[in-house]
Amino acid sequence: MKIAVDAMGGDNAPQAIVEGVMLAKKEFSDIEFLLYGKEAEIRKYITDEKNITIIHTDEKINSDDEPVKAIRRKKQASMVLAAQAVKSGEADAIFSAGNTGALLAAGLFIVGRIKGIERPGLMSTMPVIGQEGAFDMLDLGANAENKAEHLLQYGILGSFYAQNVRNISKPRVALLNNGTEDTKGSEVTKKAFELLSNEPAIHFVGNVEARELLNGVADVVVTDGFTGNAVLKSIEGTAMNIMSLLKQAILGAGVKGKLGALLLKDALSGLKDEMDYAKYGGAVLFGLKAPVVKTHGSTGPEAVATTIRQIHTMLATDVVGKLVQQFEEKVSE
Amino acid sequence: MKIAVDAMGGDNAPQAIVEGVMLAKKEFSDIEFLLYGKEAEIRKYITDEKNITIIHTDEKINSDDEPVKAIRRKKQASMVLAAQAVKSGEADAIFSAGNTGALLAAGLFIVGRIKGIERPGLMSTMPVIGQEGAFDMLDLGANAENKAEHLLQYGILGSFYAQNVRNISKPRVALLNNGTEDTKGSEVTKKAFELLSNEPAIHFVGNVEARELLNGVADVVVTDGFTGNAVLKSIEGTAMNIMSLLKQAILGAGVKGKLGALLLKDALSGLKDEMDYAKYGGAVLFGLKAPVVKTHGSTGPEAVATTIRQIHTMLATDVVGKLVQQFEEKVSE
Numbered sequence: 001m002k003i004a005v006d007a008m009g010g011d012n013a014p015q016a017i018v019e020g021v022m023l024a025k026k027e028f029s030d031i032e033f034l035l036y037g038k039e040a041e042i043r044k045y046i047t048d049e050k051n052i053t054i055i056h057t058d059e060k061i062n063s064d065d066e067p068v069k070a071i072r073r074k075k076q077a078s079m080v081l082a083a084q085a086v087k088s089g090e091a092d093a094i095f096s097a098g099n100t101g102a103l104l105a106a107g108l109f110i111v112g113r114i115k116g117i118e119r120p121g122l123m124s125t126m127p128v129i130g131q132e133g134a135f136d137m138l139d140l141g142a143n144a145e146n147k148a149e150h151l152l153q154y155g156i157l158g159s160f161y162a163q164n165v166r167n168i169s170k171p172r173v174a175l176l177n178n179g180t181e182d183t184k185g186s187e188v189t190k191k192a193f194e195l196l197s198n199e200p201a202i203h204f205v206g207n208v209e210a211r212e213l214l215n216g217v218a219d220v221v222v223t224d225g226f227t228g229n230a231v232l233k234s235i236e237g238t239a240m241n242i243m244s245l246l247k248q249a250i251l252g253a254g255v256k257g258k259l260g261a262l263l264l265k266d267a268l269s270g271l272k273d274e275m276d277y278a279k280y281g282g283a284v285l286f287g288l289k290a291p292v293v294k295t296h297g298s299t300g301p302e303a304v305a306t307t308i309r310q311i312h313t314m315l316a317t318d319v320v321g322k323l324v325q326q327f328e329e330k331v332s333e
Numbered sequence: 334m335k336i337a338v339d340a341m342g343g344d345n346a347p348q349a350i351v352e353g354v355m356l357a358k359k360e361f362s363d364i365e366f367l368l369y370g371k372e373a374e375i376r377k378y379i380t381d382e383k384n385i386t387i388i389h390t391d392e393k394i395n396s397d398d399e400p401v402k403a404i405r406r407k408k409q410a411s412m413v414l415a416a417q418a419v420k421s422g423e424a425d426a427i428f429s430a431g432n433t434g435a436l437l438a439a440g441l442f443i444v445g446r447i448k449g450i451e452r453p454g455l456m457s458t459m460p461v462i463g464q465e466g467a468f469d470m471l472d473l474g475a476n477a478e479n480k481a482e483h484l485l486q487y488g489i490l491g492s493f494y495a496q497n498v499r500n501i502s503k504p505r506v507a508l509l510n511n512g513t514e515d516t517k518g519s520e521v522t523k524k525a526f527e528l529l530s531n532e533p534a535i536h537f538v539g540n541v542e543a544r545e546l547l548n549g550v551a552d553v554v555v556t557d558g559f560t561g562n563a564v565l566k567s568i569e570g571t572a573m574n575i576m577s578l579l580k581q582a583i584l585g586a587g588v589k590g591k592l593g594a595l596l597l598k599d600a601l602s603g604l605k606d607e608m609d610y611a612k613y614g615g616a617v618l619f620g621l622k623a624p625v626v627k628t629h630g631s632t633g634p635e636a637v638a639t640t641i642r643q644i645h646t647m648l649a650t651d652v653v654g655k656l657v658q659q660f661e662e663k664v665s666e
Contacts, residue, residue, distance in 0.1 A: 130577060130581060185559075210565075214570055227559065230560050242571075253596075263590070264583060267585065
C-alpha cells in the first residue's frame with residue numbers, strides 16, 4: 001500500500017502533514033509513504049525513516065492559485081507529482097491538504113475518471129448531532145451543476161462507500177430536496193427521484209430536507225454540487241458562528257462566566273467533539289481511478305492521521321476497484 | 334390601514350393569533366383588523382373590540398393540505414377569505430401563520446403578481462450573529478427553480494425592501510454563489526452575476542458564500558428558491574441541533590451542570606436572543622400586489638405582534654406601491 005502525500009499543501013505544511021504521517025505510521029506498518037515537497041523542510045519532522053521516501057521538489061501550488069492553470073503550468077508542484085505517481089502506478093492513493101480546486105483538477109485530469117462515471121463527486125462523512133452516527137454526502141461542490149443521471153451515480157457511489165468503508169450493510173440513500181413528499185422538487189430532483197427509486201443496487205428511502213440532515217435520517221445523502229456546497233458551508237458557518245458567540249458570551253460574563261465555563265468544561269468540550277467534522281477523515285473526490293482525499297487546509301497532525309486511516313480503509317477494502325468493476329458491468333450491459 | 338388576519342392558521346390558533354393582535358393593537362391605533370375564522374373561538378381571546386371585525390367561517394386549511402388543491406376547493410377557508418378581502422380592496426395586507434404552500438398559492442392566484450415581476454420570491458430578514466445587523470434573503474423557496482432574470486428581480490425587490498422597510502439608504506446586494514470570485518458559479522448564477530452587475534437601481538457587491546451569510550457581508554442576499562430553501566433549513570437545523578445538544582450536555586452534567594448553567598444564564602439567554610429569527614417579523618411573499626406575510630406555525634403572541642409591526646411598516650412606507658410604480662416604468666421602457 002503506497003500513499004502519495006502532498007507534503008506542501010495546507011496552512012501548516014509541511015510540519016502538520018509530516019507529523020500526521022508519523023502518527024499514522026505507528027498505527028499502520030503496511031503503508032509506504034511517498035512524501036512530495038522540499039526535502040530539507042520535510043526532513044525536520046521525520047522521526048522514523050522506515051517506509052518513508054521523500055521526493056524533493058521546490059515547486060508547490062498555493063491556496064490562491066487558479067486551479068486548472070496551476071495544474072497545467074506547475075508541472076513539478078508537489079501535488080502534481082503526487083497525482084502523476086498514482087497515474088503511473090507508483091502509488092495507490094493521494095493525500096493533500098492543499099488547494100481544493102487544484103486537487104479536483106489533478107484528480108480529473110491526471111488520475112482520471114472511472115469508466116462509466118460521468119462526474120465524480122466530492123464526498124464527506126459528516127457527524128450526526130446528539131446521537132451516534134454519520135452520513136456521507138455528495139456532491140459537495142466538485143461540480144457547479146449536475147444532471148439527474150449524475151445524482152443517480154452519486155447514490156450508487158455513496159452507497160458503495162458506506163458499505164465498504166463504513167461497514168453499513170444496507171445504507172439508506174436519500175435525496176436532498178425542498179420537501180419530503182415524493183412529488184417535490186426541481187426538474188432535476190424530480191427526475192433523480194425517479195431514477196433513484198428504480199435503481200436496484202441501492203436502498204433508496206426518498207427525499208430529505210436540509211433541516212433533518214444532522215438528525216441521522218439517512219446514511220448517504222445525494223445532491224447536486226451547487227446545493228451541496230451551499231448546505232455544507234451553511235452548516236459549517238452556523239456552527240462556527242454559534243460556538244464563537246457562546247465563547248464571547250461566556251467571556252463577557254466576567255468572573256461568573258469563568259466559573260460557569262469551568263463547571264461546564266466537560267459538557268462544552270463534548271459539544272465540540274460531536275461537531276468535529278475531521279473525525280471521519282477528509283473529503284474524497286469519489287469516482288476516480290484511485291482514492292484522492294483532501295483535508296482542511298488548517299488541519300493538524302491528528303486530522304492528517306485520521307485521513308490516512310480513512311485512505312488505508314479505502315485501499316484495504318478495495319472500494320475503488322469494486323466500483324470500477326460495477327461500472328464496467330453497467331457500461332457493458 | 335386594514336389587515337386581513339387568518340385567525341385559524343398555525344399550531345396555536347386562534348389563541349396565539351388573537352392575543353398577538355391584541356398586543357399589536359396597543360401599539361398601533363391606525364390599524365383595523367379583519368379576523369377570519371370561528372367567531373366563538375376567536376371571541377374568547379378578544380380583550381378590546383375596537384378596530385376589530387370578525388368574519389365568521391367554519392372552514393380552514395390544515396398544515397398537511399395539498400396547497401393548490403386546498404386553495405381551489407376550500408373557498409370558504411379563513412386564509413382564502415383573507416386573500417379575497419385583499420383582492421377586492423377590503424383589506425390592504427394578509428397575515429397568516431398557516432400552511433406556507435397554501436399561502437403562497439393564495440398570494441399568487443388570488444392577490445396576484447405585480448405587473449412585470451415574473452416570480453415573486455419568499456423573503457425573510459435574518460439576524461447576523463455576534464454583531465448588530467441583519468440581511469434580507471430571497472427566494473427562500475417560493476419557486477423550485479429560477480432563471481437568472483428572476484435573480485435580478487430579487488436583487489431589485491430585496492433592495493427596495495431594505496431601503497423602505499429597514500431604512501438602509503444604499504443596501505449592499507450580494508449573490509449567493511459557490512465561491513466569491515466573479516467568474517464562479519453555475520450557468521444561472523454566472524448570468525445573474527452579469528445582470529446584477531449591470532443594474533443601475535441596486536448596489537451590487539458581488540458573490541458571497543453560504544459560510545459568510547451570518548457575518549453581515551451583505552444587506553440583501555439573492556438566490557434561487559431551491560438553494561435558498563436548503564440554506565435556510567441548514568441554518569435553522571444546525572442552530573436547533575447545537576442548542577439542543579448544549580441543553581443536553583448541561584443537563585447531563587448533573588449538579589455541576591445546573592450550577593454552571595445558572596452562572597451562565599444571562600450569557601446563554603443572550604445567545605438565544607441573537608439567534609431569534611422571529612425578531613424581524615415573518616416571511617414576505619414579495620412581488621405581489623399587497624403584503625402577504627407568513628410567520629412560523631409554532632409562533633406565539635409576541636412574534637405575531639412583531640409581524641404585524643412589520644406589515645404596518647410595509648403599509649406606512651407603501652413599499653409595494655413604489656414597487657408597482659418601478660416595475661411599470663421598467664415594463665413600459
